[in-house]
Amino acid sequence: MRHWLVKSEPTVFSIDDLAQCPHQTRWWKHVRNYQARNFMRDDMQPGDRVFFYHSNTEVPAIVGLAEVVSTPYPDPDACNPESKYFDPKSDPRNPRWFLVDIRLVSKLERPISLRTIKEHTSMLGDLPLIRRGNRLSVMPVAPDQWDYIMSLKAA
DNA sequence: GCCAACGTTGGC
DNA sequence: GCCAACGTTGGC
Numbered sequence: 001m002r003h004w005l006v007k008s009e010p011t012v013f014s015i016d017d018l019a020q021c022p023h024q025t026r027w028w029k030h031v032r033n034y035q036a037r038n039f040m041r042d043d044m045q046p047g048d049r050v051f052f053y054h055s056n057t058e059v060p061a062i063v064g065l066a067e068v069v070s071t072p073y074p075d076p077d078a079c080n081p082e083s084k085y086f087d088p089k090s091d092p093r094n095p096r097w098f099l100v101d102i103r104l105v106s107k108l109e110r111p112i113s114l115r116t117i118k119e120h121t122s123m124l125g126d127l128p129l130i131r132r133g134n135r136l137s138v139m140p141v142a143p144d145q146w147d148y149i150m151s152l153k154a155a
Numbered sequence: 156g157c158c159a160a161c162g163t164t165g166g167c
Numbered sequence: 168g169c170c171a172a173c174g175t176t177g178g179c
Contacts, residue, residue: 009177033162056177114178133160135176 002043003141005051005062005129006102015052015064015107024104025069029137030077030085032097036138041072041098043140050102051141051149053129054111061111062149070101112152123148 006028008014018026031037048068054061074095077083090096118130124145128134141149 007177060178135161137176 002045002048003050003143003146004039004044004048004068005053005127005139005141006066007053007055007137009056010054011057014054015104018052018064018066018102018104019107025101027099028102029099030075030097031099031137032085032087033135033137036136037096037098039138039140040100044068044072044100046070049105049146051146052102052104055137059111060114062108062117063111064107065105066102067105068100069103072098072100075099108153110153112149116152117149120148120152 008029013026013029018024031040046068050066050068051062052064052066054063074092075085075097077085078087078090078095078097079092080086085097087096114129117124117127121130124130127141127145128136128139
């Protein structure tokens, strides 16, 4: 089982939006970046644990826990000309973009803010989240980093 | 709203 | 293959 952090802009799709989806489950999301795609397509598996992070908002923070509940599958909107995520260069027989479904596990009572995470660079300094200029929307979290961040929940 | 950082595109 | 221009991300 692997651990991940995924970003979502709450004005686009928030943790509360996920909570209101049937079975608190929905696909995540229209990634159009190869590094992020590779993580999803090649490494994500059902059962993987996920930090759900709100980006581009007043208090950027990990706001909940989720779980991968599908294997990666082709993003249907990549071959839908009506979609704003249509990619004419993606061959339906050899899809370029992938999704997984995630299910909400729990919403954190108190979000773990980006500011807090940045106060723990000795343990978390190599998280892409706090590396300068990094814009990855999905990133792996090492097991000890996962545990460490979980311990901040209680702090 | 600003803007730094980064990825992608496309002319050459 | 280079690199300028452009679009996007996302913290602040």
